[in-house]
Amino acid sequence: MSKIEFIVEKTDTGFSAYASDESFPIGTSGDDVTELKKNIVDAYNSYAEIKGLKEVSINDILITLDVKQFFDYYKIINASALGAMIGMDKTLISQYANGHKKPGPKQIDRILTGIRQLGQELSSLNLSIS
Template structure:
């Protein structure tokens, strides 16, 4: 089964999501991304039960968040520092992060690759007390 894609939007209270496939009338919300993913699974599986479809798990869900919303939510990630790391002009990535410009697909892929690289590095780290 391929992943079911949900478009995510930042709201004043958290996040909302709706299925990108117009044939799936599924939407939900959550206070954070983890809660949102769990609510997506619950909403989909409720719909699946009615329509006699296969139930899903979190691994079956793909969420799409635009660049501005990503930086709004993950404020701990400094856009300028990320830009320097991936070789992107800090003014340009700042414009993306603030919603003044919308990055094209290649730029989104470049930003996402940098974010994933940092995530992999962080997940492999061990800290010591000495």
């Protein structure tokens, strides 16, 4: 089974999400991304039960944010520093992060690859107590 994509949008009170595939009329909301993921699984599984479909876990769900919403939510990631890491002009990535420009597919892939590399690098580190 391929992953079921949910488009996530920032709202004044948290986040909302809806299935990108119109054959799944599913939407939900949450105060933060962690709660939203749980609510997506619950909403999908309620729909699946009614329709006789296979239930899913969070591993079957693909969360899609636009670049601005990503940087709004994950403020700990500095767009300029990430841009330097991936060789992208800091003004350009700042325009993406602030919503002044929309990145194309190649730029999104470049940013996402950098974010994933950073995540892998951070998850492999240890800190010393000395």
